[in-house]
Amino acid sequence: MTVRALASVNLAAIERNVVRLRRELAQGTALCAVVKADGYGHGAVPAARAALAGGATWIAVVAAEEARSLRAAGIGAPILVMGALSPSELDVALAARADVVAWDERFVAAVAARGGGAVHVKLDSGMGRLGTRDPALATRVAELAASAEGVRLAGAMTHFATADDRDDPFFYEQLGRFGDWVGPLREAHPQIVVHAANSAATLRDAAAHFDLVRTGIAIYGLDPFGEDPVARQLEPALELCSWVAAVKPVATGESVGYGRRFVATVSTHVATVPIGYGDGVRRALTNNAEVLVRGERRRLVGTVSMDNVTLDVGDPPAAATGDAAVLIGEQDGKRITAEELARRMDTINYEVTCGLLARVPRSYHRDGEDAS
Numbered sequence: 060m061t062v063r064a065l066a067s068v069n070l071a072a073i074e075r076n077v078v079r080l081r082r083e084l085a086q087g088t089a090l091c092a093v094v095k096a097d098g099y100g101h102g103a104v105p106a107a108r109a110a111l112a113g114g115a116t117w118i119a120v121v122a123a124e125e126a127r128s129l130r131a132a133g134i135g136a137p138i139l140v141m142g143a144l145s146p147s148e149l150d151v152a153l154a155a156r157a158d159v160v161a162w163d164e165r166f167v168a169a170v171a172a173r174g175g176g177a178v179h180v181k182l183d184s185g186m187g188r189l190g191t192r193d194p195a196l197a198t199r200v201a202e203l204a205a206s207a208e209g210v211r212l213a214g215a216m217t218h219f220a221t222a223d224d225r226d227d228p229f230f231y232e233q234l235g236r237f238g239d240w241v242g243p244l245r246e247a248h249p250q251i252v253v254h255a256a257n258s259a260a261t262l263r264d265a266a267a268h269f270d271l272v273r274t275g276i277a278i279y280g281l282d283p284f285g286e287d288p289v290a291r292q293l294e295p296a297l298e299l300c301s302w303v304a305a306v307k308p309v310a311t312g313e314s315v316g317y318g319r320r321f322v323a324t325v326s327t328h329v330a331t332v333p334i335g336y337g338d339g340v341r342r343a344l345t346n347n348a349e350v351l352v353r354g355e356r357r358r359l360v361g362t363v364s365m366d367n368v369t370l371d372v373g374d375p376p377a378a379a380t381g382d383a384a385v386l387i388g389e390q391d392g393k394r395i396t397a398e399e400l401a402r403r404m405d406t407i408n409y410e411v412t413c414g415l416l417a418r419v420p421r422s423y424h425r426d427g428e429d430a431s
């Protein structure tokens with residue numbers, strides 16, 4: 060361990076996850092790798108490259124700036140900017156030769172006024188965020204995109220609100236609304252790319268696949284249903300490690316950390332691991348996580364502070380200065396998943412990896428071979 064904290068990302072795992080997801084798809088259905096939010100914390104450019112190596116043919120982001128930096132890094136694949144764009148952001152997206160998403164006629168006119176670009180029309184089939192709820196308006200937007208000078212009607216899309224909840228029938232309501240709208244549109248414009256599915260929908264029902272699936276979380280080997288990724292043959296690509304920087308005895312009645320939220324009830328030893336909420340290890344894990352040291356789970360005790368966490372390593376101490384500490388990942392066959400941390404914090408795995416902050420360096424490898 061040469062740095063206090065490190066997120067190491069196995070690009071070969073991302074590549075294999077894409078291959079594995081593509082096995083779900085019918086011939087002719089393409090995979091779009093969603094690498095917004097810096098590749099869900101994994102690094103957008105390396106994640107995009109690994110996904111393309113695994114057979115993805117599209118890349119999606121949310122911000123125009125994300126598209127610009129992917130192009131600057133030499134990514135040549137089609138890029139879809141899925142988010143809402145201000146006028147200046149639209150300039151950036153179009154300059155990056157990215158496809159953009161429209162749901163009103165003014166936006167299509169703004170694309171035309173800038174010399175044109177490729178537009179995907181979004182129907183809000185039930186998510187209630189972006190897109191129009193009105194199928195007739197969505198069709199008018201699409202017809203305008205098809206006819207406006209310089210503009211190309213490239214796609215039609217929607218986004219599911221409950222694909223990850225397999226008991227929720229709303230998924231099928233959305234699918235029905237989208238299908239009713241997109242069927243005639245596709246007849247009129249057979250060249251359009253029709254897409255709806257996120258990772259959960261991709262794994263849930265092939266009826267949602269259409270021409271393209273937009274998979275984010277699963278390409279990183281994280282489970283869209285919040286369960287153990289291994290059960291769906293997904294390989295977590297990211298490991299989060301730190302090290303034992305100090306070990307000290309703590310006598311019965313002595314406390315550790317801010318607010319004295321751990322008081323030893325028997326004499327023990329506490330190992331200090333220099334990673335904290337300033338790195339993205341959230342304070343909600345106070346007295347509520349485990350960390351792997353020497354292949355064993357050790358309880359995180361006391362308050363997570365900005366720069367350190369503390370572990371109960373017992374008496375005699377089962378850790379020494381210099382030992383590796385794994386917060387997410389595997390050590391000697393034992394695993395701690397982002398899904399476990401998410402459960403403990405009552406959140407989702409997405410937030411665990413997106414929440415890793417810039418202070419944590421990312422390093423890249425392919426099954427252990429340096430790929431930085």
Ligand SMILES: Cc1ncc(COP(=O)(O)O)c(C=O)c1O
Binds near residue numbers: 256257275277
């Ligand atoms: C519009 C849209 N499509 C696709 C995705 C990818 O979703 P997931 O990471 O669940 O696969 C997202 C991410 O939230 C999204 O906002």
